[in-house]
Amino acid sequence: xxxxxxxxxxxxxxxxxxxxxxxxxxxxxxxxxxxxxxxxxxxxxxxxxxxxxxxxxxxxxxxxxxxxxxxxxxxxxxxxxxxxx
Numbered sequence: 003x004x005x006x007x008x009x010x011x012x013x014x015x016x017x018x019x020x021x022x023x024x025x026x027x028x029x030x031x032x033x034x035x036x037x038x039x040x041x042x043x044x045x046x047x048x049x050x051x052x053x054x055x056x057x058x059x060x061x062x063x064x065x066x067x068x069x070x071x072x073x074x075x076x077x078x079x080x081x082x083x084x085x086x087x
Contacts, residue, residue, distance in 0.1 A: 008029055014033070039064070045075065048076070050080065053083075
């Protein structure tokens with residue numbers, strides 16, 4: 003997404019540091035370490051237009067709670083999706 007859309011800012015949150023190949027991309031910013039199950043994500047609430055939760059099938063202890071948190075960080079009339087593998 004970041005390579006095809008230079009007109010948007012992509013913010014990633016993760017427990018670990020980003021992969022080396024992603025460093026230096028102008029419109030990509032990583033905030034780490036962030037535990038997405040915590041109440042503090044180090045970014046402003048309602049600051050995302052799209053939230054993508056991917057590959058989290060074995061990593062989430064409470065899905066309903068995580069989805070409530072995602073709703074707090076995604077503004078009204080914006081999007082969130084989850085991809086489970």
